[in-house]
Amino acid sequence: MSNYCDVCSMYFQDEHSFQSHLAGKKHLKKLNQRQVLERSIVISPIPKCIFPRGLINIFQQYGTIKRYQFNPQYLEIEFDNRSSVDYVLKKPIWVKNVKLNIEKGSHNSLRKQNSAGQCKEMESLGLINFNNIEHIFNEDTTFDDQLQMFLNAVQLTDVEIETRYETVCTELDRIFRVVFPKCKTYKFGSIQTGLGFKECDLDIYMDVDDPIYETKSTSADFKTTAKIFKKVKEVLYKMNCVFSKIVLIPKAKTPIIKFWYLPTEVSCDLSFKNGLGISKSYFIKYCISLDSRIRPLVMLIKYWARHFKISGTGKICNYALVLLTIFYLQQPSVNIIPPLTALRNSCEPRVINGWQVNFNENTILPPVTNQSSVAQLLHGFFIFYATFEFKSHVICPIDGMIHTDLEFKEVQNLPSSMDTYKAYMNEDESLSLNVNKPMCVQDPIELNHNVTSSAQYSTLNSFVKYCALGIEICTLSSKNEYKNLMKTLLSTVIKKRDTFNITICGNQYQSNNGLNSMETCTDAIGTNRGAHS
Secondary structure (H helix, E strand, C coil): CCCCCCCCEECCHHHHHHHHHHCCHHHHHHHHHHHHHHCCCEEECCCCCCCHHHHHHHHHCCCCCCEEEECCCEEHHHHHHHHHHHHHHCCEEECCCCCCCEEEHHHHHHHHHHHHHCCCCCCEEEEEEEHHHHHHHCCCCCCCHHHHHHHHECCCCCCHHHHHHHHHHHHHHHHHHCCCCEEEEECCCCCHHCCCCCCCCCCEECCCCCCCEEECCCCCCCEHHHHHHHHHHHHHHHHCCCCCCCCCECCCCCCCEEEEEEECCCCEEEEECHHHHHHHHHHHHHHHHHCHHHHHHHHHHHHHHHHEEEEEEEECCHHHHHHHHHHHCCCCCCCCCCCCCHHHHCCCEEEEEEEEEECCCCCCCCCCCCCHHHHHHHHHHHHHHHHHCCCCCCEEECCCCEEEEEHHCCHCCHHHHHHHHHHHHHHHHHHCCCCCCCCCCCEECCCCCCCCCCHHHHHHHHHHHHHHCCCCHHHHHHHHCCCCCHHHHHEEEEEEECCCCCCCCHHHCCCCCCEEEEEEEECCCCCCCCCCC
């Protein structure tokens, strides 16, 4: 045991080989790296209220700074000795009412720990972390004022989109037309719909202007996903002054290449398979444009689901959350968004991969008579889904109706709004909508796609429980004109199964009704990137 090197995690049979190892270059290099990590800290995110160089001035009072590195997402500092690190980690450090999130080590080491599951996700330390915006809800203001401050803090502005995101597609077109002369790239997802958080990725579809074949026996002239991946990868790696952090995911349902666009520091997901994502984003953007309450409602629901780790990889994707909100707003009792079928009555179908993607955005719609506030609509959303029969029913935004799983198992029982789906099934029954999942939300355009197919029972259970809790919080805060709704909603965490206790801030109201167990506390948000919205 004495001949064990804890730096390199290696055992040696005798003292001589052990001492030789300790004097070797590899060991000394790893030892130096460990010592650097012991002297280093990462501050992430960098609060908007202070410039990074201002942080340097603050941390200089804790010891001599040997090295530092700036990034829009973090600041890495290496002190001259380890005692400075120990000191700054002992107690919270606040800057203009914002508590700094400080981790020991380097940014790269923390990211490696992330992938190994040894520490919480670095992305949870992002710009829209609840700890960094909680002060908004402490203000003695109305719900509407807090909502606006919340949106200002978490959503991308038009200026940010224009300066950081808009140029990416233009530059990709210029670069890749050398390889694909007629290629054209398009934004889709949350950047395109206007539902992006400040730290969201950019979803990009590249149309190479040629059919893409998936079989291996095609002619050498034909393009396949594998060939496209190979060519794009070669270009990305060659231009390392423009692209970094390149990751290929060719075996996903929609194969993508992930990369970091250095000029404007944007994380991108590039796909080639089909352009349906563009049409889906266009439909969502149209729905949001119909009423000024929809966008803030969706942003609040997305943040709420993200905060309580209901959304994300293997859970409910952001695109599904948006569709859940749209479907609720389509219901006759709400009647703010029309079903997609009502928008298609007067247009000639345009079909991609077998699905109609267009609709008439100039359709004359009846005036909206629903005058509910955003808080009241959120309350209704919670009521609708806390009591929804997910086990046997399918959510269908195409016609705004609830259908049973039996209807989809016997497609002839489906109404005329599903004629396109029925025709598709006549071609290949194996491509049917997967209703044998904990929950089923049908894509309004790609009608055989269950956008919640990856959600597990545990996720659905959390979603329903937090909706039930949301009902209680909305009901109680309505007595105070929803003044404390947002803080209580985002700081009340489910702790036990059988009972709950909700405390409205300021002790205005209390409820002990023996349904669930809740207590007011603060929880850091998890990071889950959006799939389409």
